[in-house]
Structure formats: C-alpha cells, structure tokens
Amino acid sequence: MKLAMIGFGQAGGKIVDRFLDYDDRTNSGIVRAAIAVNSAKADLMGLDRIPQENRVLIGQARVKGHGVGADNELGAEIAEEDIDEVQNAIDQIPTHEVDAFLIVAGMGGGTGSGGAPVLAKHLKRIYTIPVYGLGVLPGTDEGGIYTLNAARSFQTFVREVDNLLVFDNDSWRQTGESVEGGYDQINEEIVRRFGILFGAGEVSGNQDVAESVVDSSEIINTLSGGGVSTVGFASEGVELNSGGGLLSRFTGDDSGGDGLDAANTTNRITSLVRKAALGRLTLPCEIEGTERALLVVAGPSEYLNRKGIERGRKWLEEETGSMEVRGGDYPRQEPEVAATILLSGVTNVPRIKRLQQVAIEAQDNMEDIKAESEENLESLVDDGEDELEPLF
Secondary structure, three states: OOEEEEEEHHHHHHHHHHHHHHHHHHOOOOEEEEEEEEOEHHHHHOOOOOOHHHEEEOOHHHHOOEOOOOOHHHHHHHHHHOHHHHHHHHOOOOHHHOOEEEEEEEOOOOHHHHHHHHHHHHHHHHOOOOEEEEEEEOOHHHOHHHHHHHHHHHHHHHHHOOEEEEEEHHHOOOOOOOHHHHHHHHHHHHHHHHHHHHHOOOOOOOOOOOOOEOOHHHHHHHHOOOOEEEEEEEEEEOEEOOOOOEEOOOOOOOOOOOHHHHHHHHHHHHHHHHHHHHOOOOOOOOOOOOOEEEEEEEEOHHHOOHHHHHHHHHHHHHHHOOOOEEEEEEEOOOOEEEEEEEEEOOOOOHHHHHHHHHHHHHHHHHHHHHHHHHHHHHHHHOOOOOOOOOOO
16 A cells, blocks of 8 residues: 655654655555654654655744644644645645555644644545544653643544544553653554555565455555554564575474465464454454454465465454454565454544543643632732732
C-alpha cells in the first residue's frame, strides 16, 4: 500500500521519519511522500529523513516557532489559520500514485492532538482517497493535561478520519526506561507492525509474489466503515543458510519439506496467529465483536504455508465473530516469520473508557484549581477598605 504520510507535531514527525528509515532498510515502498507539520521549529530541525522542503512550520504569527505548550485548542486554531501552508506541501504529492493519506500524531501534546483532526477534515473535503489517522495515546504517568488532551483529541480525530489506528504508549513503556530510550523503542514497535501491514502487496523486482496477495484494496476494505483499529503482531526467527535452503527453530528440522515438516509449519503459523491476536495489541481490547479483520503472514516464501494461514484466518473468524476476515501472505527475505493482524471496528476497549474518566476528573480538577486561584488572587490584592483605586 502506497501512503502519503503526514506527521503532525513532534511525535508524528518522529514516527514518519522512522517509517522512511524502515522503507530504506526493507525496500518495502510504503511511503510515497512524507511531510512534517509542527509549530515548534526545533522539532522540525531534529528530523533526519523528511526532506527540508516538506517540513512545514505553522503558527509563526502567534507562537513564533516555539510550539503551543500542550495547548491543543491553540494547536487546532493555528492549524485552521495556516492550513494553506500545509496544503502547499501536499500539492507536491502525486496523489494519483497514492492509495491513502496517513496522518500520524501524538494525541497528548498540543500541535498534533489539536491539528491532526483539522487536517483530516480538510483532506476529506478535497480528496477522494481514504484519510486514515495513526494516533498515539500518552501513558497515564505523563500527567493530567496530556490525558485530557488525548481524550478530547480522540473524540474529534476518530470522527474526521476514515479509520483511526491507535497505539497506546501505556502498554509499551518499560519500567526504568529513560524517556528518550522508551520513545525510540515505542516508535520502532509502531513502524515494525504497521510496516508489515502496509507493506503487504508492494512487490520489488527480486521479490517472490504472494500466493494469496494482500493488496491495498484488502486493507482499504478492512478499514472501511470507520471506527477504531488495533494491530497485533507475533514473530519467530528463522535462519537462511548459504545454499538458499532454510534451517530454523520454526520448522524444528531441515528435513526438506516432507509431510511431518509441513504439518509442523502449519501448526507454527496457527500458533503465531493466536499469539498476535491474544498478545499485546497496539491498543489493548477484547477481540470478540471486532467488525472486520485482516491477517498478514510475512516471511521467506518457503515458510508461508497456505494451510496454516487459512487455518489461522478461520480461527480469527471464530474468535472475533466477524464474517469479514481477510488473509494472505507477504513473501520477504527477512530472518523471521511474522503474523500481523489488523482488527478494525473494535468497541470493547477498556483503555478508552479509563482515558475518558481520568480526563473528566482532570478537567474538573483544573476548573476547581482555576476557581481557587482566582479567589486567592482576589484575597491577595484586596486592601479590605477599597481605598486603593485600580488604574482601569
């Protein structure tokens, strides 16, 4: 699937930068064009891969390149005011070569959480290709203002895009990690999962063709209908020997593909599918009741056992209760076999309910603090006898 990626805000820009690096490493051909939009000049300067001419600084008249300070209402306002600046960069994209737009943003900050929904609404008004969002939720330890921003942004973003793919930082931060190290790891996890998902069907000249192709239409159909999506992933390493054959712990031996080996490979693929669906999703949820799903099994073609993929697809159908479960293989010469599962239209998501509840509490606390602050200030400046007259 060929995407025009727009990273909005600091987190969004860094993730799109990482997608470009992934494209170079794997020759996957996902990113047809990449743009970064930010109100902070320093964040744009810190990017490595996105071309300079595709880095758009917005809000200069109001924030002078210093960012919006986690104020996502201000982020939305300057995105509205400077939407033509962003459109000028988008005009350079050959949209006839693109399957969809993907707007990537951290939902806890100011510029991305406020501006991404504004851009999504703008793009949907102009273009006929799908507009998807990839939103990153802040961890619960990042503070009340970021939780409040994320809850408000989520409500708006999900209504403006054709589908909102969500990654929850709370489920992925490791205890004791530095902030920078933690986010680097998280960004790599995001790119790895979505890279395999969107890379399926994009074939380079020396790559094997899939037996059951997962092309862009399969992804678009799975994401159709809107709502929220999450992605599951599981992988197991393989080794490619010098003679072109494969020796690995995946098959258990190098018996050359006899019946026992094929049966083992089938079972291993089915096991990977279950791990992907029941393990750590990008947004934790109950998979029962999922509206649509897509399974992609990627790896060296010798391992892509059709029976195993079909069995995994049927298991996924039973577990989700959905009749719209698509599946296929993605041959690639990487030393692993990986199962990636896109679950679209999920509704049983406890994390979102908790996010909203914490955000409501944070909003109430902020209103109480503001009222108390005003009372304290009045008490401080009151001279008791009204003998002093203010200037105006």
